[in-house]
Amino acid sequence: MSLINKMLQDLDARSSGAAASQGGSSAVRPVTAAVRPMPRVLLILAAVAGVVIFFVAAIFAWRALTRPSPSSLIASAKAAASISAAGIAPAPAAAATPTPAASAAASATPPAAPVGMQAPATEPAPKQLVAGPSPEAKQVPVGAVSAEPSAKAGLAEKRRAGPALRASPAPARSAIAEKDEARLRSDAGLNKAQQAENEYRRGLSAMQEGRVHDAIARFEQALAHNPRHEAARQTLVGLLIENQHSDEAMQHMQQALALDPAQAQMAMLLARLQMERNGPAIDTLQRTLPHAAANADFRAFLAGALQREQRHAEATEHYQAALRLQAGNSVWWMGLGLSLQALKRNAEARVAFNEAKTSGRLPPELQTFVERKLQQLPN
Structure with missing residues (x-):
């Protein structure tokens, strides 16, 4: 409010200064406009707003009155702790009388031992009194009563964790997987030779972009579709040799010559690598000699x-x-x-x-x- 007051004071000062400069009296004020009666619509809206405010206030007051006090909560907690320590389970206010069939089933069912405890085999399990409508007290095993809260706690924990697991977003798919799926969709319906040609062109694009490993994978895929794709084989061999993978390059060259021994250039390249390793270079060349005389x-x-x-x-x-x-x-x-x-x-x-x-x-x-x-x- 101080900022608004300061603005109003500034406006008043400006108005007084303007009047003084025009030679008028500083005590002159504008004439107040005649008071008009409030329209009927505004009266109705004001009444509705008052009713709404009244109901909201009543709801908050009812919640405040029905909320348990801290002292009552503390007393309830102490009572529950004392009952748990004594081994006696509190009975509900209006417990139904168990039927004979239910009593027989309960007596036939063995009690579940609490977590971390096990009663001796020679001694009967301690019993726990449960208040009921009949004058004769009925006994239930301690283990059955103590296991029930833990089961309920586990169920509540699962219920709390369930929505969180369901709400967790699925892992984002990698761009490589999406590209592979798009590639498979684009190659659907093509024969092996056409698929090999597509993979060969993708390998060339990857090689031009400097993605050597991707290019090698594409050329190998092209050869898987069509082992006689000479351009893919030659380019792949060149990449492998350039990147110091001579063993893999020699394997590809041997596969190529096994399919077609008439490839003189491939045979000479393989023989050169074999000579560097004292390998069977002459045998390689002589197998191709009938086709390269x-x-x-x-x-x-x-x-x-x-x-x-x-x-x-x-x-x-x-x-x-x-x-x-x-x-x-x-x-x-x-x-x-x-x-x-x-x-x-x-x-x-x-x-x-x-x-x-x-x-x-x-x-x-x-x-x-x-x-x-x-x-x-x-x-």
């Missing part, structure tokens, strides 16, 4: 592998076959000269080294190496 690169590669194993006679044959297909390769002339020199065929070796030297296509270090070999050959 007219491939100059393949024949020269096989010649180099044979030369590495000191099998110079076979290496000479394959170098010569490669040079018949592509005579201008100076490196192959040099390789042929080395195998001829190892076989003591010096004249033929000199011709081969001269061909390599005069071609002018050798790197400087190899050019020097060939010149030194020529000097070492006997005339």
Whole structure:
């Protein structure tokens, strides 16, 4: 209210200042408007509001009067504690008389032992008096009475936990699972070749985005649909080698050659990895040789592998076959000269080294190496 009063004082000060500047008297005030009678509708609304306020106040007063006092609650708690300690269960105010069938069933049912306690086998379980309408007192086992509150407490606990469990939200689905489901839906109805092509394209997209593991998985899935998808196989092998997974790459190449041994490039790549590990590179190449006899690169590669194993006679044959297909390769002339020199065929070796030297296509270090070999050959 202080802020409102301050605003009113400011307005009064402004009004007084304006009147003084106009030469008028500061005591002049605006004429009060004539008092109009209150409309009938407003009277009715005010009466209804009063009735509502009256009923609300009556409800709050009734709750306050019927609420138990703290002293009565404390007394009830003390009484319950004393009854529990004495082992006597309080009887209800209006207990129904048990029927003979119910009494017989109760006597036939063995009492349940309380949690953490077990009565001795040789002594009968202690009995507990229950007040009833009949003059004769009936006995019930202590265990049956003490187990009932714990059962009720467990039931109440389950009832409290039930809504919370039902209200707990389901775990959010991952984006990967949603993408997989969308992929499966998009591939529904397609044959294996079409599914393989779709997976191959997804692998290319993942590889371009830098998701290498996802790309590898997509290419492997493409090969699962179509093992003869050469583009997926070659791209997968390249990714595996680039990421230092040579063993897996070799397995994929062996599978590819088992399906189609005519893949000369795949055979040469597998043989190169096998040579680094002293593996059966020559066997790999020779299985593909019937399908690559007219491939100059393949024949020269096989010649180099044979030369590495000191099998110079076979290496000479394959170098010569490669040079018949592509005579201008100076490196192959040099390789042929080395195998001829190892076989003591010096004249033929000199011709081969001269061909390599005069071609002018050798790197400087190899050019020097060939010149030194020529000097070492006997005339």
